[in-house]
Amino acid sequence: MATLRRLQEAPRHLLVCEKSNFGHGKSRHRQHVQTHYYNYRVSFLIPECGILSKELKNLVMEIGPYYLVKNLPLHELITHEFINNFVKKGKLILSLDKDTYEEIGLQGCPSQYSGRKVMRYIVTLDLMDSSFNPESKKYKRASWALNEKKPLKFNFLLAWYHEGAEESTTVMSYFSKYQIQEHQPKIALSTVRDLQCPLLQSGELQGKSEESCSAPEFFDWLGAVFSNVELNNQSFSFVSTYSCPQPSTLVEKAYLCTITGFIVSEKIYLLLEQLCHYFDDPKLTPWVTLCVQGFADSPVSWRESEHGFRKGGEHLYNFVVFSNQDYWLQMAVGANDDCPP
Numbered sequence: 001m002a003t004l005r006r007l008q009e010a011p012r013h014l015l016v017c018e019k020s021n022f023g024h025g026k027s028r029h030r031q032h033v034q035t036h037y038y039n040y041r042v043s044f045l046i047p048e049c050g051i052l053s054k055e056l057k058n059l060v061m062e063i064g065p066y067y068l069v070k071n072l073p074l075h076e077l078i079t080h081e082f083i084n085n086f087v088k089k090g091k092l093i094l095s096l097d098k099d100t101y102e103e104i105g106l107q108g109c110p111s112q113y114s115g116r117k118v119m120r121y122i123v124t125l126d127l128m129d130s131s132f133n134p135e136s137k138k139y140k141r142a143s144w145a146l147n148e149k150k151p152l153k154f155n156f157l158l159a160w161y162h163e164g165a166e167e168s169t170t171v172m173s174y175f176s177k178y179q180i181q182e183h184q185p186k187i188a189l190s191t192v193r194d195l196q197c198p199l200l201q202s203g204e205l206q207g208k209s210e211e212s213c214s215a216p217e218f219f220d221w222l223g224a225v226f227s228n229v230e231l232n233n234q235s236f237s238f239v240s241t242y243s244c245p246q247p248s249t250l251v252e253k254a255y256l257c258t259i260t261g262f263i264v265s266e267k268i269y270l271l272l273e274q275l276c277h278y279f280d281d282p283k284l285t286p287w288v289t290l291c292v293q294g295f296a297d298s299p300v301s302w303r304e305s306e307h308g309f310r311k312g313g314e315h316l317y318n319f320v321v322f323s324n325q326d327y328w329l330q331m332a333v334g335a336n337d338d339c340p341p
Contacts, residue, residue, distance in 0.1 A: 185261030308336020
């Protein structure tokens with residue numbers, strides 16, 4: 001009976017909302033973007049806009065490629081050459097089932113979402129630790145485990161952000177002995193007509209009766225817009241009875257852009273910066289929004305916070321950028337996740 005009750009329960013979800021200003025000295029907007037690493041979809045919505053600005057369109061078109069490498073041995077990611085060429089900071093985090101963990105011979109810790117019977121373990125290798133060098137016992141142990149003890153192979157998605165001088169080694173050339181494919185993100189641009197939009201006040205996260213909508217209400221509405229859900233609450237609709245929260249206003253047109261692929265956080269931050277500059281000249285709309293969704297099966301959500309995907313795997317965030325440079329930051333996670341930072 002207990003098992004049946006658990007199956008009938010709705011999965012736990014958590015939404016965290018906060019507000020600040022991009023010019024505030026203690027604003028954490030950059031930190032939140034740059035520590036959310038595994039991003040597969042980025043969407044932004046601009047009300048009262050029919051044509052994308054040249055600056056924004058250039059950024060969208062220059063998001064950059066990502067790569068699929070098939071049957072790549074895991075030990076390739078801890079070689080001294082790979083670390084020197086591609087890793088500036090970071091850790092290799094392995095989420096292993098019980099059998100693989102016992103076979104691999106590396107020290108880890110039980111997944112915090114294992115329950116009473118531990119069936120999954122987390123192994124972390126700090127690739128930039130000074131003690132993790134080719135002559136150290138720690139490195140030799142890891143190399144032996146991944147080369148000989150348990151030689152694992154996977155299909156990997158790789159994305160790399162490089163700034164400064166032109167790189168001498170590229171992802172394509174480095175992994176040329178493996179089956180590697182370059183992919184470009186899919187970009188969908190559209191104009192949404194006659195969109196009912198919630199009225200918002202930047203200083204009122206909880207909303208104000210008959211004057212503005214709350215952050216959670218807006219978050220639900222935005223999900224419906226991105227999912228192309230009808231918002232008219234027609235009595236004959238068997239798909240959705242959802243309608244725009246009140247108070248609201250009818251917008252003649254809104255510009256919607258969605259980018260899907262493996263998108264590095266540095267590129268997303270550039271998009272956010274450009275959206276902030278959108279209000280350098282007077283605009284009809286008081287706000288624009290940028291939403292970022294993470295891969296459901298990524299090993300972490302933010303920073304090194306363990307992410308579980310058995311009950312949905314959602315981890316995403318959304319910025320509502322106001323014309324006065326105030327912003328709302330909304331962060332959502334599912335059943336097996338820590339509270340967002």
